[in-house]
Amino acid sequence: MKQHAIFELAKTELASVEQELASIIRSRVDLVSDIGGHLLRAGGKRLRPALYILCAKCGSQVPAGLVPVAAAIELIHMATLVHDDVIDSAATRRGLATANARWGNHVTVLAGDYLFAKAFSLIAVHGGARALQILTETICSICEGEISQARDLFNPRQSMEDYLTRIDNKTACFIAASCELGAMTAGLTTADAEALRLYGYAIGMAFQITDDLLDVTASSEQIGKPAGNDLRQGVLTLPVLYALQHSPQAGELRRIIEARDMTDANVQKGIAVVHTTDAVEYCYGRVSDYLTTARRALPASLPAEVYKSLWDIADFVGLRKY
Amino acid sequence: MKQHAIFELAKTELASVEQELASIIRSRVDLVSDIGGHLLRAGGKRLRPALYILCAKCGSQVPAGLVPVAAAIELIHMATLVHDDVIDSAATRRGLATANARWGNHVTVLAGDYLFAKAFSLIAVHGGARALQILTETICSICEGEISQARDLFNPRQSMEDYLTRIDNKTACFIAASCELGAMTAGLTTADAEALRLYGYAIGMAFQITDDLLDVTASSEQIGKPAGNDLRQGVLTLPVLYALQHSPQAGELRRIIEARDMTDANVQKGIAVVHTTDAVEYCYGRVSDYLTTARRALPASLPAEVYKSLWDIADFVGLRKY
Numbered sequence A, B: 001m002k003q004h005a006i007f008e009l010a011k012t013e014l015a016s017v018e019q020e021l022a023s024i025i026r027s028r029v030d031l032v033s034d035i036g037g038h039l040l041r042a043g044g045k046r047l048r049p050a051l052y053i054l055c056a057k058c059g060s061q062v063p064a065g066l067v068p069v070a071a072a073i074e075l076i077h078m079a080t081l082v083h084d085d086v087i088d089s090a091a092t093r094r095g096l097a098t099a100n101a102r103w104g105n106h107v108t109v110l111a112g113d114y115l116f117a118k119a120f121s122l123i124a125v126h127g128g129a130r131a132l133q134i135l136t137e138t139i140c141s142i143c144e145g146e147i148s149q150a151r152d153l154f155n156p157r158q159s160m161e162d163y164l165t166r167i168d169n170k171t172a173c174f175i176a177a178s179c180e181l182g183a184m185t186a187g188l189t190t191a192d193a194e195a196l197r198l199y200g201y202a203i204g205m206a207f208q209i210t211d212d213l214l215d216v217t218a219s220s221e222q223i224g225k226p227a228g229n230d231l232r233q234g235v236l237t238l239p240v241l242y243a244l245q246h247s248p249q250a251g252e253l254r255r256i257i258e259a260r261d262m263t264d265a266n267v268q269k270g271i272a273v274v275h276t277t278d279a280v281e282y283c284y285g286r287v288s289d290y291l292t293t294a295r296r297a298l299p300a301s302l303p304a305e306v307y308k309s310l311w312d313i314a315d316f317v318g319l320r321k322y
Helices: A009-022 A030-042 A047-056 A067-089 A099-126 A129-153 A160-186 A192-216 A240-244 A250-259 A264-274 A279-297 A305-317 B007-026 B030-042 B045-054 B067-088 B100-128 B129-151 B162-187 B190-217 B238-246 B250-259 B264-274 B279-297 B304-319
Strands: none
Touching: A009 A030, A009 A047, A009 A067, A009 A305, A030 A067, A030 A099, A030 B129, A030 B190, A047 A160, A047 A192, A047 A305, A067 A099, A067 A129, A067 A160, A067 B100, A067 B162, A099 B067, A099 B100, A099 B129, A129 A160, A129 B030, A129 B100, A160 A192, A160 A240, A192 A240, A192 A279, A192 A305, A192 B100, A240 A250, A240 A264, A240 A279, A240 B238, A250 A264, A279 A305, A305 B264, A305 B304, B007 B030, B007 B045, B007 B067, B007 B264, B030 B067, B045 B067, B045 B162, B045 B190, B067 B100, B067 B162, B100 B129, B129 B162, B162 B190, B190 B238, B190 B279, B190 B304, B238 B250, B238 B264, B238 B279, B250 B264, B279 B304
């Protein structure tokens, strides 16, 4: 199943979102436009605006302000990715040089701030106070999740529960908010908006676990960034935490992590320890559980074509190989 | 004249703003609270919220939401300072270790984002769409100003006009917006709100030029950060740009800048070249012009005590030695 197929129902609006994004990143200062253009070309799945749009289409008519709010949602996501690049000193994202590798931390932080400000400006005009409230709380959660991640780098004593709380904050919460906002825009009942929030949360958890799994199972070419990157940077993901609890070679893995000696050989050794266990199978099991939760959360009252799209997105997340 | 004297009229509200700030930076994640508390203890002049409050007191009654919006204004300022620390790798600000020296760039960027999000959340609830619009545009301007500054580091071919545009964007625009927002909150006429915006702009220009002057005239102890810091980092300020145009030793200064060889000896030599000209006098002349503009902009119809406070603030900015 291809991405464009699952987002078919939101195709027209997503094309308008791309135009809106292109127009927003134009600035009086060349460097701002350069960085914005680079970010835009780097692309992305547009998962959050797509979910927002699909949920917003559950009402009797297409709501006003749909496209600018969807663009604002993607701008917030882009801003967090840009600031994430500062953080990780990551050299590539999706196969392209990251903003910070091209422009330095300095300008990259500012470009992220600029995107945040543009996003809030759009929401102020088109989204209303409640949308703004939900999205600002989301950003606070993302920051708290990322700061927890920073605090727990190279810490083998963190639990799988710590990991789940962290990815809830840093990923699932935003996807949940995108769905909830869409539902509110469509004028759905509070119960249905909460159900779609739960759907988004579960999709987000599944999405992030899959992402983290790919780091220990896929090749660098497949995922467009160096494989084993999380472990190299001390970010301990679910398969690694599982292996720390279940592998007979857990002591070896713990020593590599605590020594922070992340040579290519040690990263490979660490990943090999993960594969001495059924960590990958366990994680796919968790992903499958979350996707079941997501599907079950879908209110039966949704328009049939939206229901089908959201269902297909759950399938897509489960099948994702890169 | 002491700072507490000029802000006397806003004293009660400013005390509430401090309480509000302290309550906002509490977070579920310890590290967020730590960084927030550190920022709060580092203090600051609270110039922006003070001007906002003074202008907001021009109406017939104290507006609702005054304190949270004032707190949001200071949070935005704090967030930009935090991100500025990432940028400059500055080791101290106001005599205290900067956030990035204590926690690293990683967490510092996130802490700044968290403050931005909290600020927008407050404005969404208490400020309304127009306030949000003004403040998001202000943040875009600040980013554009800072990015221009980054682009023009160590560039001796920039003009004094480039400098003035840059400080307009990065400093004056925010102070102007604080005054305008206050005036709007008080329900003043559009003409009076625009006059107070001009007042804020001119105060901001004078404030930033004074700040930049202190870098070449004051001691490190006086300003709480290393003197000559701007030049060392390649940020060319008004006195330096003036000297590049007017000093017989401009060639020497240009060579030091272009070589980017900012040893202590070269920074001292550069500052000495500035003092071969009447750059300091020239800059004080510009400050004086801006303060005249500020005073003239004050509408005669303002309540007498607010008028006097705003007048005194112009005097304070002119006399500032640290």
